[in-house]
Amino acid sequence: MTDMREAQKNWGEMPRSLEQGVETLPQLLVYQAGRFGNRVLHRKKDFGIWQHYTWNDVVEQVKTFAMGLASLGVTRGQTVAIVGENEPELFWSEYAAQSIGAKAVCFYPDLTASQMEYMIVHSEARIIVCEDQEQVDKVLELEERIPAVHTIVYWDERGMWKYDHPKMMTFKQVQEMGREHIGKHPQSFEEEVAAGKGDDIAALCYTSGTTGLPKGCILSHTYLFDTVLRLAGGCPLKPFTQYLSYISPAWGTEQMFGIAMGLLLPLVVNFPEEPETVQENIREVGVEALVFSPPQWESLSSLVQSKIMDAGPIRQWFYKWGIWVGRKVNLGRLEGKKVSLGWRLFYLLADKAVLWHLRDNLGLQDSYFNLSGGAGMSPDVFRFFHAMGVKLRSVFGTTEMNLLTMNQGEAYDLETVGTVLPVLPKLGPPLEFKLTDKGELLARGGLGFLGYYRNPEATVKQMMDGWYCTGDVVSMTEKNELVYLDRLVDMRELSTGHLYPPQFIETRLRFSPFVKNAMTLGDKEKSFVGAFIDIDATTLGTWAEKRGVSYSTFADLSQNQIIREVVKDEIKKVNRLLPEGSKVKRFINLPKELDPDEDELTRSRKIRRKFLEEKYASFISSMYQEVNEFNAEVPVKYQDGRTGVLNATVHINNLGNEGKEQ
Numbered sequence: 001m002t003d004m005r006e007a008q009k010n011w012g013e014m015p016r017s018l019e020q021g022v023e024t025l026p027q028l029l030v031y032q033a034g035r036f037g038n039r040v041l042h043r044k045k046d047f048g049i050w051q052h053y054t055w056n057d058v059v060e061q062v063k064t065f066a067m068g069l070a071s072l073g074v075t076r077g078q079t080v081a082i083v084g085e086n087e088p089e090l091f092w093s094e095y096a097a098q099s100i101g102a103k104a105v106c107f108y109p110d111l112t113a114s115q116m117e118y119m120i121v122h123s124e125a126r127i128i129v130c131e132d133q134e135q136v137d138k139v140l141e142l143e144e145r146i147p148a149v150h151t152i153v154y155w156d157e158r159g160m161w162k163y164d165h166p167k168m169m170t171f172k173q174v175q176e177m178g179r180e181h182i183g184k185h186p187q188s189f190e191e192e193v194a195a196g197k198g199d200d201i202a203a204l205c206y207t208s209g210t211t212g213l214p215k216g217c218i219l220s221h222t223y224l225f226d227t228v229l230r231l232a233g234g235c236p237l238k239p240f241t242q243y244l245s246y247i248s249p250a251w252g253t254e255q256m257f258g259i260a261m262g263l264l265l266p267l268v269v270n271f272p273e274e275p276e277t278v279q280e281n282i283r284e285v286g287v288e289a290l291v292f293s294p295p296q297w298e299s300l301s302s303l304v305q306s307k308i309m310d311a312g313p314i315r316q317w318f319y320k321w322g323i324w325v326g327r328k329v330n331l332g333r334l335e336g337k338k339v340s341l342g343w344r345l346f347y348l349l350a351d352k353a354v355l356w357h358l359r360d361n362l363g364l365q366d367s368y369f370n371l372s373g374g375a376g377m378s379p380d381v382f383r384f385f386h387a388m389g390v391k392l393r394s395v396f397g398t399t400e401m402n403l404l405t406m407n408q409g410e411a412y413d414l415e416t417v418g419t420v421l422p423v424l425p426k427l428g429p430p431l432e433f434k435l436t437d438k439g440e441l442l443a444r445g446g447l448g449f450l451g452y453y454r455n456p457e458a459t460v461k462q463m464m465d466g467w468y469c470t471g472d473v474v475s476m477t478e479k480n481e482l483v484y485l486d487r488l489v490d491m492r493e494l495s496t497g498h499l500y501p502p503q504f505i506e507t508r509l510r511f512s513p514f515v516k517n518a519m520t521l522g523d524k525e526k527s528f529v530g531a532f533i534d535i536d537a538t539t540l541g542t543w544a545e546k547r548g549v550s551y552s553t554f555a556d557l558s559q560n561q562i563i564r565e566v567v568k569d570e571i572k573k574v575n576r577l578l579p580e581g582s583k584v585k586r587f588i589n590l591p592k593e594l595d596p597d598e599d600e601l602t603r604s605r606k607i608r609r610k611f612l613e614e615k616y617a618s619f620i621s622s623m624y625q626e627v628n629e630f631n632a633e634v635p636v637k638y639q640d641g642r643t644g645v646l647n648a649t650v651h652i653n654n655l656g657n658e659g660k661e662q
Contacts, residue, residue, distance in 0.1 A: 003422075004422060004425075006233075007233030007234070007422035008233075009236075010232055010233050010234070010235065010236045010237070011229060011232055011233055011424070012232075012239070014228070014229060014232060014264055014265065015229070015424060015426075017031060017032070017264060018225060018426075023196060023197055023198035023221060023222070024098060024193070024196035024197070024198065024200060024202070024221040025095060025098055025202060025221055025224065025259070025260065025263060026062070026066075026095055026098050026099040026193045026196060027193055027194070027196060028263045028264060029055075029058065029059060029062065029095055029263055030059060030190075030193060032055060032263055032266055033055040033056055033058070033059045036055045036266070037054065037055050037056045038054050038055070038056060039054060039055060039240070040052045040053070040054055040268055041053060041054060041055045041057075041058050041262070041266065041268065041269065042057075042058055042088045042091065042268075042269050042270075042271070043268065043269070043270045043271065043285075044087060044088050044270075044271040044273075045271070045272070045273035045277075045281060045284075046273065048273075050284075053088060058088075058092065058095075061088075061092045061175070062092050062095045062096045062099060063096075063099070063178070063182070063189045064175040064176075064178035064179050064182070065092055065093065065096040065171070065174055065175050065178055066095075066096035066097070066099040066100050066178065066189060066192070067100075067177070067178035067179075067181040067182050067188060067189055068096075068173075068174035068175050068176070068177040068178035068181070069096055069097060069100060069102070069127065069174065069178075070100050070178075070181060070188070070192070071177040071178065071180070071181045072127060072150075072151050072174070072177070073126070073150070074097070074100060074102050074126060074127060075100075075101070075102070076100065076101030076102065076195070077101060077102070077103075078102045078103075078124070078126050079102060079103050079104075079105055079123045079124050079125045079126060079204070080093065080094075080096075080097035080102050080103070080104055080105075080125065080126070080127050080128075080129065081104075081105050081106075081107065081119075081120055081123065081125035081127070081128045081129070081149075082094060082097075082104060082105070082106045082107070082128070082129045082249075083106070083107040083108075083109060083111070083116070083128065083129070083130055083131065083135045083138075083139075084109055084129075084130060084131025084132070084135055084155075084156075085109050085131060085248075085274075085275060086245045086246060086247075086248065086249070086254075086258070086271050086272070087131065087155070087271050088271060089129075089131070089155040089171055090106070090129075090131070090249065091245075091249075091258065091259065091262075091269070093129045093153075093171075094106070094203070094249065094259060098196070098200075098202055098203075098221075099189065099192055099193050099196075100192045101192065101195065101196060101200060103200075103201040103202060103203060103204060104202070104203045104204075105119065105123045105125065105203065105204040105205075105206070105216070106203070106205075106248065106249040106250040107119060107250050108248050108250045108251075108603035109131065109135065109248065110596065110597065110603065111138075111603065112138070112597060113138040113139075113141040113142050116138060116139075116142065117142050117145055117146065118213060118214065119206050119214060119216070120142065120146050120149065121145075121146060121148075122214075122216060122453070122454065123204055123216060123453065124148065124454075125146075125148070125149055126148060126149060126150060126151075127149065127150070127151045127152075127153060128149055128151075128152050128153070129153045129154075129155070129171070130152060130153065130154040130155075131154065131155060131156050132154060132155075132156035132158065132159070132160075133154075133156075133158070133159040133160055133163075135154070136152060136154050136160070136163070136168070139152050140152070140165070143167075149167075150167065151167055151168075151169060152165070152167050152168045152169070153168075153169050153170070153171055153174055154168070154169075154170060154171065155170070155171035155172075157170055196221070197221075198220065198221050198222035198225075199220050199221075199222060200220060200221055201218055201219070201220055201453075202219050202220055202221045202223070202224055202255075203219045203224075203249075203255055203259075204216040204217065204218065204219070204453050205217045205219055205250070205251070205252040205255060205399050206250070207399065208602035208603070208604065208606060215452040215453075215455055215458055216452055216453035216454070216455070217252065217399040217400050217450075217452060217453075218450040218451050218452070218453055219252065219255060219399075219450070220447070220450060222427065222447060223402065223447055223450060224255060224256065224259070224260035225260065225264060225427070226402060226423065226424070226427045226428070226446055226447055227256040227260060227261075227402050227403055228256065228260050228261045228264045228265065229264075229422075229423075229424045229427070230402065230403050230421040230422060230423060230446070231256070231261070231395070231403055231406065231421065232261075232265065233421060233422040233423075233424070234406045234408045234418075234421045234422065235369065235393070235406065235408060237265055237289070237369060238288070238368075239265055239266060240265075240266065240267070240268055241265065241267050241268070241288045241289045241369065242267075242268050242270060242285055242286055242287055242288045242289070242366070243257065243258065243261075243262070243267040243268065243269055243270065243287065243288070243289045243290075244270050244271075244272065244278070244281065244282055244285060244287045244290060245257075245258040245262075245269050245270065245271050245272075246272060246278055246292075247291060247292070247293070248603070250603065251374070251603075251604055252399035253291060253293075253373060253374060254291075256403070257289075257291050267289065270285045270287070279362070279363065280363075281363075282362070282363030282364070283360070283361075283362070283363030284363075285363075286363075286365070286366045287363055287364070287366065287367050288366050288367055288368055288369065289367065289368075289369040289370075290364070290367050290369070290370050290371070291370075291371045291373070292370075292371075292372060293372070293373070293374045293375065293604055293605065294372055294374065294375050294376065294377035294381070294507065294510075295375075295510070295517075295605040297372050297377060297381055297385070297392065298377065298378075298381055298510050298511065300362060301381050301384050301385070301511070301513070302513040302536060302539055303362075304358065304362070304384075305513040305539075306513050306538070306539040306542060306543075309513075309539075309542070309543060309546075310542065310546070318353065318354055319354060319358075321350065321354070322350045322351075322353065322354025322355050322358070323354075323355075323384075323387050323388070325343075325346055325347055325349075325350035326347070326350060326351075326355055326386075326387035326388055326389060327383065327386075327387040328343060328347075329343055329344070329346075329347040330347075330386045330387055330389060331383060331386055331387065333410065333411070334386060334410075334411055334412065334414065335411060336411035351389060355388055355389050356389075358388050359388060359389055359390060362390075364388075364390050367390065368391065370385070370390055370391060370392045370393065371392075371393055371394075371395050371406075372392060372393070372394050372395070373394070373395040373396065373397070374604055374606075375503070375507075375604075375606055376484050376486075376503050376504070376507045377394070377507050377510075378507045378508040378510065378511040379414040379415050380508065380511045381511050382394070382414040383414060386414070393406060393407040393408075393412075393418070394406070394407050394414075394416070394417045394418060395407075395417070395418070396417035396418065396482060396484060398468075398470055398472075400449050400450075400452075400462065400468065401443050401446075401448075401449055401468045401470065402446055402447070403421055404420065404421060404431060404433075404443055404470075404482075405417050405418040405419055405420055405421060405481075405482045406418040406419070406421055407419075408421075412481070413477065413479070413481050415483060416477060416481035416482055416483050416484075417481075417482050417483070417484045418481060418482065419479075419480055419481050419482070420433065420480070423445060423446045427446065427447060428445060428446040428447050428448070429445050429446070430445050431443060431444070431445035431446055432444050432445050433476075433482075434467070435474070435475075435476070438473065438488060439473040439474065439475065439485070439488075440469060440470065440471065440472065440473055440488050441470045441472050441473070441474045441482075442464060442467035442468065442469055442470065443467065443468050443470060444466060444467050444468060448468070449462060449463065449468045471487055471488050471489065472484065472485075472486075472487060472488065473485045473486050473487070473488050473491055473501075485501045485503070485504060486501040486502060486503040486504060487503065490502050490503060490609065492520070492522055492523055493523070493524055494522050494523070494524065494526060494527055494528065494529070494581065495524055495525060495526060495527045496527055496581060498581035498582070500520070500522070500529055500578075500581065500582035501582075502519070502520040502609075505518075505520050505529070505531075505574060505578065505582065505584065506518045506519065506520060506607075508574045508577065509531070509533070509570070509571065509574055512567075512570040512573075513536065513539045514535060514536055514539055514540050514543070514566055514567060514570055515533055515534070515535065515536060515567065515570060516534045516535060516536040516537075516593070516594075517533075517534035517594055517601070517605075517607060518531055518532065518533055518534065519531065519532045519607050519609060519612055520584070521613075521620055521623065526624055528585040528586070529581075529582060529583065529584050529585060530584065530585065530586045530587060530588075530620070530623045530624070531571065531584045531586075531587040531588075532587070532588055532590055532612070532616065532619070533567055533571075533587055533588065533589045533590065534590050534593060534594045535557070535558050535563070535567065535589055535590075537554055537557060537558075537593065540557060540563055540566070541557060543566070544557065544560070544562075544563065547562075549562050549563070554591070554592060554593060555591035555592065555646065555648040558589040558590065558591055559589060559591060559648065559649065559650060559651050561651075563589070564589060564651060564653050567587070567589060567653075568587070568653055568655060571584050571587060571655060572655065575655065583655070584655060585654070585655055586623050586652055586653065586654055586655070587652075587653050587655070588619055588623060588650060588651070588652055588653070589650075589651070589653075590616075590619075591632060591634060591646060591648040591650055592634055592636060592646055594607070594612075595637070597637060598636070598637045599611055600612055600615070615634075615635075616634075618630075618632065619632065619650065622650075622652060623652055627652060628651065628652050628654075629649055629650060629651045629652060630649075630650055630652075631647070631648075631649055631650075632646075632647070632648050632649075632650045633645050633646070633647055634646040634648070
């Protein structure tokens with residue numbers, strides 16, 4: 001746990017910025033531009049060339065767009081919606097909206113039009129800023145159902161030359177309106193920015209809606225400052241750290257990092273050329289800070305392991321030797337053990353011969369601040385990266401209550417999500433935790449829970465005698481480190497009375513390079529734990545081709561007997577970690593890949609448990625009967641919007657005689 005003296009040291013000069021009359025993100029942008037005017041703030045790769053935007057450049061872009069929004073009638077307290085990939089214009093649009101006292105709401109770029117509709121209406125958006133033709137088409141599809149939206153702005157003009165709609169404008173046209181406005185009212189931008197207050201709503205972040213309609217979490221400007229300071233207080237960060245903005249600002253995590261920390265620390269915020277070039281861009285930039293969700297870290301881990309499977313025996317031997325040495329040294333340090341001189345020299349050799357090249361190929365050679373957050377992840381994934389020399393930390397919190405804990409210091413337990421983070425005293429009291437009889441974590445301190453937008457009933461329901469109910473089941477170690485078990489609503493009880501933690505099992509299954517996603521099954525009407533497995537078709541496809549295993553489709557690959565045996569071996573490894581009642585006894589390889597466009601996953605790639613239970617009810621019924629295969633009909637949605645039905649013979653796989661329902 002970081003004490004206040006250590007936190008104060010880690011914070012450096014950041015609190016001083018907030019002592020200069022700075023209360024909002026736009027005020028901070030203007031203040032920092034006065035200090036760092038010609039230094040680079042944003043970088044974006046276009047057509048193979050990195051474009052640089054200094055602090056002064058960004059202020060000018062934000063200023064003209066903000067005054068253009070004002071000319072379009074956006075007033076203080078209204079909402080500007082933004083949808084697109086992470087690009088400078090997205091960030092500038094948010095800062096511009098906040099500059100005139102409006103709040104921003106960002107949407108995941110791969111949302112369908114119907115998924116966007118509720119949030120557009122609920123947030124009371126007046127203007128929607130879109131990246132490109134794809135996003136504009138979604139908004140136009142909803143036009144009759146979102147009458148409050150009076151303007152649609154887009155910044156990527158490719159493919160838009162034949163559009164002619166009275167509500168549509170380009171980003172540059174709005175900026176030109178802003179310049180005309182500034183010409184008539186030279187101090188208007190400065191006056192609007194100065195009028196902002198710390199408790200103004202900066203952004204709305206909608207929950208994933210796994211248990212109902214999404215709820216809009218209120219994030220104030222002070223909330224975002226508090227987030228940055230909590231994180232920086234728990235781990236020292238260097239100003240002008242190279243950061244890759246990849247996570248969508250629709251998720252509160254990127255509001256905390258790219259949007260807020262980008263200004264306060266500050267960072268150099270880099271934007272990938274395309275989502276498909278992220279890995280290449282990470283390496284080009286020499287990223288020093290990287291924040292990924294567990295599935296993204298697991299994907300990197302699987303990438304390395306799949307590449308090694310394709311390597312020859314000599315390279316495989318060197319890889320295993322290097323990782324072995326890395327585990328001995330780096331995991332030993334992580335446990336607080338003293339590493340002898342001999343092992344340190346041995347590690348230098350392994351690092352030069354193997355580990356450095358692994359990090360370099362992943363673009364993580366310079367990365368010193370690496371975080372995983374948003375869901376649980378297998379400790380094996382953390383151990384893998386630490387063995388490689390990548391110091392990966394877990395951070396835990398909720399959008400509603402802000403960040404709560406993080407792995408801090410140089411020695412910490414990878415089975416935990418860390419210790420409580422410090423709060424700057426001027427921003428609120430220290431964080432406090434307590435557990436209910438069911439093990440649910442309650443928290444208070446800092447700014448507290450600011451509430452859900454236009455949903456007072458849900459806000460009240462989330463509180464208990466002044467404590468925020470996180471809905472997460474945890475335990476505490478003797479060192480006050482938090483061990484995350486599962487969501488309270490997801491803890492399951494079998495007909496035998498045995499309680500098992502689904503997410504604990506699922507995160508460890510996902511560590512396998514052959515498993516892309518997993519969902520456990522079993523409730524009060526079932527006597528054992530079953531599982532749905534979403535195979536990693538890329539890795540298993542390569543594995544199959546090298547061994548002469550033929551297949552034609554995803555369904556064909558997933559139901560192949562040899563592939564099912566491979567997955568069974570991976571589940572057996574996880575079963576060894578579990579008590580008898582929690583072991584997976586039967587499993588099904590799903591015949592199609594889980595897809596967020598079909599509402600099977602959230603946009604941050606979490607499984608929608610209730611939806612999957614309903615959609616695959618026949619699969620579950622068959623699993624708990626004495627059958628080994630069945631004919632399935634699964635509805636599917638194609639990328640062009642068409643729907644169809646997948647017909648497949650699905651096999652049910654047993655792990656021992658205990659797999660059948662008694």
